[in-house]
Amino acid sequence: MTLHDAAYRDHACLIVHGPDQAGLVAAVTALITRNKANIVTLDQYSDNPEGGAFFQRVVFHRPELAAALPEIEHDLAQTLEPYSMQWTLSDMSVPKRMAILASTSDHCLLELLWRQRRGELNVTIPMVISNHTNTAEDVRSFGVPFFHVPSQGADKSAAETEIVRMLAGNVDFVVLARYMQILSDDFLTAVGVPVINIHHSFLPAFVGAGPYKKAKERGVKLIGATSHYVTKDLDEGPIIEQDVARVDHSMSAVDLQARGAYVERAVLARAVQWHAEDRVIRHGNQTIVFE
Amino acid sequence: MTLHDAAYRDHACLIVHGPDQAGLVAAVTALITRNKANIVTLDQYSDNPEGGAFFQRVVFHRPELAAALPEIEHDLAQTLEPYSMQWTLSDMSVPKRMAILASTSDHCLLELLWRQRRGELNVTIPMVISNHTNTAEDVRSFGVPFFHVPSQGADKSAAETEIVRMLAGNVDFVVLARYMQILSDDFLTAVGVPVINIHHSFLPAFVGAGPYKKAKERGVKLIGATSHYVTKDLDEGPIIEQDVARVDHSMSAVDLQARGAYVERAVLARAVQWHAEDRVIRHGNQTIVFE
């Protein structure tokens, strides 16, 4: 569900996960009630009723939320301590700060800028960084700063260092909007926030470069796109969202690419929206998505 | 999610709805905990955070459920009394009893029989009643009794009376699997259990008879099917599920009907599954569906 700005005022999102235990839901809901908040939505999932992992997302409304947050956090720490649960509590009226890394392709980049402007993504966009300059004017027309960091041949460490320096402290997550440089493990460690990628195939099919060409060669009847968290293993990170489009024998690899662009931008936009609204919980190499 | 037989043992489904109030979720979850049960899934929805209607579905696991049910029901009655909520509690290991009414078309009928045999519908099927005989052998091959109640011209009251007598006390809900007789208000009142229909169009388009012919004439590019609860207003009852399929100019009304049959059977099967698992709550002329 799309929530608009006003809807986030005095709303908090609580994520709880850890070992499943009896009474956990009751403990959390009682906590919310005694903190004078009202539950708006509550989703939960246990991957195994007998000793599995438990995941919960609660959105609650609390008048004067900002003032009450420290107290609620204190209560949470005490209440959940005996259960050994991990939790995060976020004020939904404070949008996450999202940096976008892009290359020459504009379809994913513009889609995110445009949805953010429409108020459909609960994020701010402090910067777009590209290793090309062709999208500068478009990006700035949205009132978003554009920075050009050219890629620098085989040794990408200088460019990566520059990007890390720009991101540090300024962003809550990074989106690779068809950014065509492979990021090093060092970069991922240094950047220290989640990085979301869009891969132009239905993973795990067609890992790596040139998926549309591979799709044409294999003669598939559907092409796809996959948005996932970036890990050190290329195209292997936890999948957030996927979708497909129908194709046929008459379409060239270039045609597949053109049609696929529309799947890519839709899939990435949904993944970003869900991440921005704390709807995605990583669990090993999988994701729990409370849509 | 598909649940199989064993998954229902000692599982109960609680539906609560009524005026939204602070603390309601906490009260219900605390009740479940103090009755030594563990929450498996919990869905809730409020149509307006300020004084709207509240809907909750909780599936919980309670060892020795059957023995504990009266006590839990007593607790529920006392706990929810101050909130003026309506509630139902059902033992999920007791499948609902579903009667099917059919005519000559077999696609919806066989789909339900076949899914039930696969263990994908949590129902028993005590009887199929048809105003035609062509499906008798197929129905009986599933071990399901088949009864022929011919329609009787303009005055359908005798046939309806006979059907009501057969259903009375034997079924928890009725499915019209392309049953081509319009049921009277008296029938609906007398039968006293929910009646689910499949209409062969994307309602509210093409209400009434001959929707595929109308769809061809209007030149639509998608055809659809709608499953809904039957009310006294033809094709106007609360919608449970809908879906569509792509068609094109080259298809005749007969072609649309052939393609539509596959949408109809899928839509009806999903609606029946959701109803059987207490996932559908009627609210005015709408439904809340906790998929």
Add this chain to the structure above:
Amino acid sequence: MTLHDAAYRDHACLIVHGPDQAGLVAAVTALITRNKANIVTLDQYSDNPEGGAFFQRVVFHRPELAAALPEIEHDLAQTLEPYSMQWTLSDMSVPKRMAILASTSDHCLLELLWRQRRGELNVTIPMVISNHTNTAEDVRSFGVPFFHVPSQGADKSAAETEIVRMLAGNVDFVVLARYMQILSDDFLTAVGVPVINIHHSFLPAFVGAGPYKKAKERGVKLIGATSHYVTKDLDEGPIIEQDVARVDHSMSAVDLQARGAYVERAVLARAVQWHAEDRVIRHGNQTIVFE
């Protein structure tokens, strides 16, 4: 299939329709061969093999097409004369000129501008006309002229007259990209070129104003959009394309509108692309679409 600029050079599109007759396909294909052209794609459809209407679309490649066109047209006129067929022949390297009429909503408008810039719509856009000014800057950033023609209360004839004067001779078709003024019959007659609209519902459901509100009230489980040619009967013109998106009980009418926007822009873009490539033939109140 997406065709790119170069693909259109020396390509012509021939549309033939009229009463179905034996030998028609052979006559047309022989004509193409004797004019030293090679058939690239050929689609045909007859709505009734016995005396029905026949529709054919042939794309052929003819080196030095521009020089050869008059001769081919002469041959066509002579060849098809005994068959009483209607035909049009267009040089595909000459894009159709498309005017866009818009109001405050930008999603359909920007989608068309952006797809045209990507080379995915075989059109030029000589002007955007809006009764509001909010999209002026965005439109002009695509290098497209923007004209503001305010709507003028109950009597729209002055505004319509102004628009007709601007369009006259300058455009081959007009697209209403969520243009929120109802056009008069006089306008349609005066403008003299096809007008394509996007309606924000799955027609014929929810004709007229406020379809998302109506959809919410009826409790549908899918929302849709419909692109159609505009005729004097509101929302009744021949449908070019439709699509739907899944929604649920938790979404407000505003949420439906937000989600629907993505269906609208996709449906309108496909309809415009097909029209621009002469893939749509009107036949009574229906369309033949050779995708």
Add this chain to the structure above:
Amino acid sequence: MTLHDAAYRDHACLIVHGPDQAGLVAAVTALITRNKANIVTLDQYSDNPEGGAFFQRVVFHRPELAAALPEIEHDLAQTLEPYSMQWTLSDMSVPKRMAILASTSDHCLLELLWRQRRGELNVTIPMVISNHTNTAEDVRSFGVPFFHVPSQGADKSAAETEIVRMLAGNVDFVVLARYMQILSDDFLTAVGVPVINIHHSFLPAFVGAGPYKKAKERGVKLIGATSHYVTKDLDEGPIIEQDVARVDHSMSAVDLQARGAYVERAVLARAVQWHAEDRVIRHGNQTIVFE
């Protein structure tokens, strides 16, 4: 488009493929005209306008087709000889004979039997062969002979030899409806007719055994099914049709399998229908599908 029995009377399907050459379409259409036949549908495709491969499917209506076939074939042989084209001509009123090989799963098997009974597959089914017996009664209830050929441990040659002997001369193609034995190259050579398989994943993802388990482990958000011609390379043959269904984190591998069954039966049924109607042309490891 679904064609029904009567629609096939006096209809022939001509498939032509080989090196693309100017005048080919005109030559074929002129041939049809001079043989007093009328073109019903014509599809063609060239994989490269400059010296590529050409594929054409023409359905034509010729009164007294059976009597005229030898003459038309003679004309075809002479007409196409200078073009070095391959061609096949089939009388559509003679359904292809399809054998089904199955194991314990019944969903694909019953779907094919049921669609054939409805007249939606232009095939006869001379036999079902299974290495299990559980479906015998269901199969025979459709009036189709059921043969049990048990699999025989590591050495499958005896079972394969028996199956080949049963099929020889009796069938035009074979469908593996979730047949869980891997067929040897010798079998494929000996059987000498096309073999169509349904694989329970979106190929090329999850090749080999246990695709739903692999899909669960990878955390994909869509599952799929693929129908393809069987070649000696497992799961690598030319793809005829694919489709997907949405899944989520809450579904176990067993749930994926249950949902996937509905994708499998739909995908296989479409592939079989298209093959039965000569809509699929193999070209290297790809297929041209004239839907």
